[in-house]
Amino acid sequence: MFHFLAALAEYDREMIVEGTMDGLAAASARGRVGGRPSALSQRQLDTAQQMYDSGKHTVEEIAETFHVGRTTLYRQLHAYGAGGACALVVYRNTRACMAVT
Incomplete structure (x- = not known):
């Protein structure tokens, strides 16, 4: 049963x-994309990158300017610097499974 x-x-x-x-x-x-919308538009991201590269502003100041957290800003700038494309890596368990008889 x-x-x-x-x-x-x-x-x-x-x-x-x-x-x-x-x-x-x-x-x-149909062209739908799932997930949460990006915190920064491309224009905002370009401006934030310029501010970051100039060295005149701290990350805290840049984050306050765009009303995002420092972690979000670092994550967005890192993806921007890597070309904007992100990859999802899936790790699988590679250990051999033993069948119990």
């Missing part, structure tokens, strides 16, 4: 994941 219920639960989960992936693909095809 438990095996049957587990199989139903697994099937239900697979259907939910498949529906979610289909929804994300459809949204992407």
Whole structure:
């Protein structure tokens, strides 16, 4: 009985994941982008980078100017300096799994 219920639960989960992936693909095809909006526009980011590079302003002053936190400013400037493109790296468990018999 438990095996049957587990199989139903697994099937239900697979259907939910498949529906979610289909929804994300459809949204992407319509040009929708998920996630939180960027804290700084490109113009603000260019200005912040110029202020940072000039050395006349502290990071705290720049962050207060744009009403963001220092961490956000550092993160945005780092992504800007790296070309603006970010990558998601997924690490998988590489240890061999041993089946218990």
